[in-house]
Amino acid sequence: MHQTDPRIGGKIQRLRRQARTSQAQLAGVLGISASYLNLIEHNRRRITVPLLLKIATFFNVDAGELAENDDSRLAGDLMELFGDDLFADSEVTNQDVRDLAISNPQIGRAVIRLFDAFRELRTANSGAISAVEVGYHVATDAVSDFLQLNSNHFPAIEAQAERIRAEIDQLSDSFEHGLKTYFSNVFGIHWRLNALPQGLAARLSEDHEAFETADVLPPESAVFMAAHRLGLVAAARDIDRLILEAALPADGPALARHALAAYFAGAIIMPYESFLQACRETRYDIDRIARRFKASFEQVCHRMTTLQRPGHSGIPLHLIRTDIAGNISKRFSLSGIHIPRHSGACPRWNVYAAFLHPGQINVQISQMPEGQRYFCIAKSITKGGHRHNAPRRHLSIGLGCHISHAAEMVYSDGIDATNPAQAVPIGVGCRMCPRLDCGQRAHPPAEHKLVLNEDEQAESLYSRI
Numbered sequence: 001m002h003q004t005d006p007r008i009g010g011k012i013q014r015l016r017r018q019a020r021t022s023q024a025q026l027a028g029v030l031g032i033s034a035s036y037l038n039l040i041e042h043n044r045r046r047i048t049v050p051l052l053l054k055i056a057t058f059f060n061v062d063a064g065e066l067a068e069n070d071d072s073r074l075a076g077d078l079m080e081l082f083g084d085d086l087f088a089d090s091e092v093t094n095q096d097v098r099d100l101a102i103s104n105p106q107i108g109r110a111v112i113r114l115f116d117a118f119r120e121l122r123t124a125n126s127g128a129i130s131a132v133e134v135g136y137h138v139a140t141d142a143v144s145d146f147l148q149l150n151s152n153h154f155p156a157i158e159a160q161a162e163r164i165r166a167e168i169d170q171l172s173d174s175f176e177h178g179l180k181t182y183f184s185n186v187f188g189i190h191w192r193l194n195a196l197p198q199g200l201a202a203r204l205s206e207d208h209e210a211f212e213t214a215d216v217l218p219p220e221s222a223v224f225m226a227a228h229r230l231g232l233v234a235a236a237r238d239i240d241r242l243i244l245e246a247a248l249p250a251d252g253p254a255l256a257r258h259a260l261a262a263y264f265a266g267a268i269i270m271p272y273e274s275f276l277q278a279c280r281e282t283r284y285d286i287d288r289i290a291r292r293f294k295a296s297f298e299q300v301c302h303r304m305t306t307l308q309r310p311g312h313s314g315i316p317l318h319l320i321r322t323d324i325a326g327n328i329s330k331r332f333s334l335s336g337i338h339i340p341r342h343s344g345a346c347p348r349w350n351v352y353a354a355f356l357h358p359g360q361i362n363v364q365i366s367q368m369p370e371g372q373r374y375f376c377i378a379k380s381i382t383k384g385g386h387r388h389n390a391p392r393r394h395l396s397i398g399l400g401c402h403i404s405h406a407a408e409m410v411y412s413d414g415i416d417a418t419n420p421a422q423a424v425p426i427g428v429g430c431r432m433c434p435r436l437d438c439g440q441r442a443h444p445p446a447e448h449k450l451v452l453n454e455d456e457q458a459e460s461l462y463s464r465i
Contacts, residue, residue: 153308338428
């Protein structure tokens, strides 16, 4: 009997938990033992096509969507890890890494967590950061992995946001006014604007009876801050349960609580059904959708990545946020593109070129070394500067999908996505990228020795290794 590759156990486990179904219950529906299902969820048994179809039917998802896996992302993270100078003399090949990601994904993730901790301790020992910062960075990576493993979709929080949004809409035609009334009626908290000290965006009073947002914030930021605070109190039980199940390291729960409250804020400001409909109607026109929901560019992009309701999902997207120095502060990928875990991304990627054209949507067909192509858009934004002489932060937001979904986005109009000549060759990072003819290399590939020809000098020191 034909069998699928044993790569989707984690996705089955995630769907089962989201549906709040036990292993015994699902095993009974599928006609297999709970112990066999446990082996499938841990990728220790192959899954037959008939069984795959039964699981897809039970969770109301497309079988092809279910069969897609996260091996490429895990393999990419591992390749980045083994590209470190620590492994310069090892003979680990890319195929070895892929074999590990496919056959033992749990071990692969454990290796990544171990290296994360080692890397931060190594940096701390150099005096660059403190031990406190080490813990923070490890926790940040763990929370990012937690969001990725859940496909950045949390049904329990969605349900809570939908319920509360319906109650708010009954209180007023204005969401902002209804939110204020709901805060006061249900939690006894009075939301108001106030002149807060510079650098402070919002605060809860000591008696917990007032929530203040800085009067210099843009309206969409102030509303998001209030919705975030509402998430911390109204969805606390669901958030705590998700964090408990995640088993995060120290400092992880606090960061995860912040992230999940932000998820709630996006869900209540941009309700799932109406937001997905707006995405489809406008073909993911971010500016139009932002005006419709009175949200910011970044808020809309982030919400677009959460549309993963089984059987009723949006485009599988990736999201990256980077500052002008190349520090990646947000990364999430359902498109399949690999975003570096530690190092900066490829300078050829339009998420960096966007800084050269502030405020404009920059479009690019990006081709990875293995041949996969992705449709990417990017826009640079500015945060802060709400007061005279206040500092500003310059960020770039990148959003994209696999090339097969390009036509579903309005930004692909006028672009021949089927023409390979339109693609820009990019890589994950110089240490992992095999392209030897790139004039923008900052480092040599991990598997190549540096040999310099003093009689010839290329445009880039590492482009002719």
